[in-house]
Amino acid sequence: xxxxxxxxxxxIMIGGFLGAxxxxxILQFAKRLHEQGVQVGLITNDQSIGxxxxxLLQSQGMPVEEITGGCFCCRFQSLMDAAGNLTRTAAPEIxxxxxxxxxxxxxxxxxxxxxxxxxxxxxxxxxxxxxxPIRAMRVLGLDKGKAFSEKVLYVYGKQLEEADxxxxxxxxxxxEADCDRLRDAxxxxxxxxxxxxxxxxxxxxxxxxxxxxxQDEIDxxxxxxxxxxVYADGEALLGWLNAAVTLDAPAPFDGNALLSRIAAxxxxxxxxxxxxxxxxxxxxxxxxxxxxxxxxxxxxxxxAESIHRLQDEMESGELxxxxxAETDPAxxxxxxxxxxxxxxxxxxxxxxxxEAFRPGKPMPTYRMAMA
Ligand SMILES: Nc1nc2c(ncn2[C@@H]2O[C@H](COP(=O)(O)OP(=O)(O)OP(=O)(O)O)[C@@H](O)[C@H]2O)c(=O)[nH]1
Ligand SMILES: [Mg+2]
Numbered sequence: 001x002x003x004x005x006x007x008x009x010x011x012i013m014i015g016g017f018l019g020a021x022x023x024x025x026i027l028q029f030a031k032r033l034h035e036q037g038v039q040v041g042l043i044t045n046d047q048s049i050g051x052x053x054x055x056l057l058q059s060q061g062m063p064v065e066e067i068t069g070g071c072f073c074c075r076f077q078s079l080m081d082a083a084g085n086l087t088r089t090a091a092p093e094i095x096x097x098x099x100x101x102x103x104x105x106x107x108x109x110x111x112x113x114x115x116x117x118x119x120x121x122x123x124x125x126x127x128x129x130x131x132x133p134i135r136a137m138r139v140l141g142l143d144k145g146k147a148f149s150e151k152v153l154y155v156y157g158k159q160l161e162e163a164d165x166x167x168x169x170x171x172x173x174x175x176e177a178d179c180d181r182l183r184d185a186x187x188x189x190x191x192x193x194x195x196x197x198x199x200x201x202x203x204x205x206x207x208x209x210x211x212x213x214x215q216d217e218i219d220x221x222x223x224x225x226x227x228x229x230v231y232a233d234g235e236a237l238l239g240w241l242n243a244a245v246t247l248d249a250p251a252p253f254d255g256n257a258l259l260s261r262i263a264a265x266x267x268x269x270x271x272x273x274x275x276x277x278x279x280x281x282x283x284x285x286x287x288x289x290x291x292x293x294x295x296x297x298x299x300x301x302x303x304a305e306s307i308h309r310l311q312d313e314m315e316s317g318e319l320x321x322x323x324x325a326e327t328d329p330a331x332x333x334x335x336x337x338x339x340x341x342x343x344x345x346x347x348x349x350x351x352x353x354x355e356a357f358r359p360g361k362p363m364p365t366y367r368m369a370m371a
Contacts, residue, residue: 007093008120008121008122008123009083009087009092009093009094009095009121009122009123010093010094010095010122010123010124010125010214011083011095011097011111011114011122011123011124011125012094012095012096012097012125012128012213013072013096013097013098013099013106013110013111013125013127013128014026014029014096014097014098014128014130015098015099015101015103015104015106015127015128015129015130015159015163016101016128016129016130016131016159016167016169017101017102017131017132017135017155017156017159017278018101018102018238018278018279018298018324019101019132019135019278019279019296019298019299020101020130020131020132020135020169021130021132021169021170021200021201022098022101022130023044023053023056023057023098024200024201024307025130025167025169025198025200025206026042026057026096026098027056027057027060027062028200028201028203028206029096029206029210029213030042030057030062030096031060032210033094034062038093038094039090039091039092039093039094040062040063040090040092040093040094040095040096041063041064041065041083041086041087041090041092041094041095041096042057042062042063042064042065042095042096042097042098043064043065043066043067043079043082043083043086043095043096043097043098044057044064044065044066044067044098045066045067045068045071045072045097045098045099045100045103046066046067046068046100046242046322047068047069047070047071047100047240047357047359048068048069048240048242048355048357049068049069049242049353049355050242050243050244050320050322050352050353050355051066051068051242051320051322052281052282052283052294052320052322053066053098053281053322054066055283055285055292055320056283056292056294056308059285059290059292059308063086063089063090063092065082065083065085065086066082067079067082070360071099071100071103071362072097072099072100072103072106072109072110073099073103073105073106073109073110073362073364073365074362074363074364074365075365076109076110076113076364076365076366077365079097079110080118083095094214095122100359101278101279101324102152102155102234102235102238102278102324102359103155103235103362104155104158104159104162104226104231105158105162105223105224105226105231105362105364105367106127106162107127107162107218107223107224108162108223108226108364108367108368108369109364109365109366109367109368111124111127111218112223112368112369112370112371113365113366113367113368115218115371116368116371117366123217124217124218125212125213125214125216125217125218126164126165126212126213126216126217126218126219127162127163127164127165127218127219128163128164128165128167128209128213129159129160129162129163129165129166129167129193130166130167130169130200131160131166131167131168131169131186132169132170132298133168133169133170133171133173133174133178133179133182134170134173134299134302135298135299136168136182136186137178137181137182139153139156139157140182140185140186140189142178142181142182142185145299145301146276146299146300146301147276148237148276148278148326149237149326151230151233151234151237152234152237152238152326153234154227154230154231154234155231155234155235157189158224158226158231160186160189160190160193161190161192161224162223162224163190163193164193164194164218164219165193165194165195165196165209165212166186166190166193166194166195166196167195167196167197167198167209168182168183168186168195168196168197168198169198169199169200170199170200170201171197171198171199171204171205172199172201172202172204179197183195183197192219192221194212196208196209218371220371221371222369222370223368223369223370225369228361228362231362232360232361232362235358235359235361235362236358236359236360236361237326237358238278238324238325238326238358238359239275239323239324239325239326239327239328239329239331239332239356239357239358240323240324240329240332240355240356240357240358240359241321241322241323241324241329241332241333241336241354241355241356242320242321242322242323242353242354242355243319243320243321243336243340243351243353243354243355244318244319244320244321244351244352244353244354245318245319245321245340245344245349245350245351245352246316246317246318246319246349246350246352247316247317247318247319247344247347247348247349247350248315248316248347248348248349249314249315249316249346249347249348250346250347251315252313252314252315253313253314253315254313255284255286255293255310255313255314255317256293256306256309256310258284258343259282259284259293259295259306259319260295260304260306261343262282262319262321262339262340262343263280263282263295263297263304264304265339265342265343266280266323266335266336266339267280267297267300267304269335269339270300270325270327270331270332270335271300271301273327273331273335274327275300275325275326275327275331275332276299276300276325276326276327277297277298277299277300277302277323277324277325278298278324278325278326279296279297279298279322279323279324280295280296280297280298280304280321280322280323280324280325281294281295281296281297281321281322281323282294282295282319282320282321282322283295283318283319283320284310284314284317284318284319284320285317285318285320286310286312286314286315286316286317287314287315287316287317287318291310291311291312291314292308292310293306293308293309293310294306294307294308295307300325318352319340321336321340323336329356329357329358330356332356333354333356336354336356337354
């Protein structure tokens with residue numbers, strides 16, 4: 001619980017499936033607030049340690065706390081501790097939290113408990129859920145392409161069902177006609193949600209959303225029912241891998257090219273295994289300075305994007321890999337170990353951390369279906 005706040009802080013949660021653009025949207029919103037002199041605190045979340053999202057947000061000078069080893073719902077007290085730590089270090093007026101992208105039931109397991117137990121400390125903003133439009137068109141049957149299996153799609157659907165605001169993100173990638181088709185299909189399937197379209201990257205359409213997030217309160221409606229057996233099975237179908245490697249090269253090398261080569265090799269290997277990638281994200285940071293290379297891939301047939309590039313060649317540093325795909329985690333681990341081994345064959349390499357697993361059954365600390 002924030003200890004030093006005299007007025008209520010605002011708690012904003014921005015959800016959505018893996019790769020939908022949550023971190024990008026949070027960073028842009030936080031930058032905007034920062035420019036306006038508003039103190040912001042960010043909270044990231046993952047099933048494991050070694051997070052690309054935390055590294056990315058910290059590299060932008062943002063106060064960030066991360067909750068690892070389980071989702072907000074299952075680690076509710078850790079969420080409150082993270083808010084307390086941020087209050088001590090940065091005194092935020094606004095907290096922006098990014099839940100795990102395979103997590104749902106946030107309304108009942110986070111928003112309503114927060115309001116009921118800590119309502120004197122927090123105002124709770126509407127629950128936003130972002131979608132990647134290409135993924136959403138496939139899920140809703142508007143477009144062909146590899147989709148996830150049924151139980152993973154159950155989780156995807158539940159995320160949308162509980163949203164106050166569904167955001168069609170990445171509209172910079174869509175034709176107007178496709179955006180309209182997607183909006184109509186989302187509206188038909190999830191009539192309770194307001195649907196906005198934005199580009200977190202370019203800032204298109206974000207102003208109305210920001211206004212809602214800063215002024216409105218979460219809706220009071222009953223949270224959707226969630227079958228935790230199906231939800232747990234759906235989450236467990238997604239293999240999860242986090243790895244951190246320190247590397248030391250015999251001579252300066254192009255770090256941007258190295259990341260692209262690793263991504264291309266992983267993409268080929270996982271396609272051959274029939275594993276649909278939900279999100280591959282990697283960072284490469286030189287041992288000195290604040291420079292950072294960041295690469296993302298959000299579909300098996302997507303194009304890997306370097307969203308930050310290193311200015312100079314590097315000689316030593318740290319590589320972080322976060323990979324989520326629908327497959328056996330042992331396949332992810334074997335792929336990462338062999339590809340990283342091949343690519344770094346002439347380097348001095350220390351594997352600091354590698355973990356590949358299926359997320360465990362979610363067991364929320366609280367579940368309050370009614371506001
Ligand atoms: N073209 C385009 N790309 C975007 C936009 N927003 C996000 N992206 C890209 O989508 C990819 C995934 O974005 P993230 O913000 O990391 O997604 P996320 O939802 O936080 O993903 P997880 O944390 O893995 O669940 C990155 O390559 C982003 O640059 C957008 O508005 N337009
Ligand atoms: Mg993220």
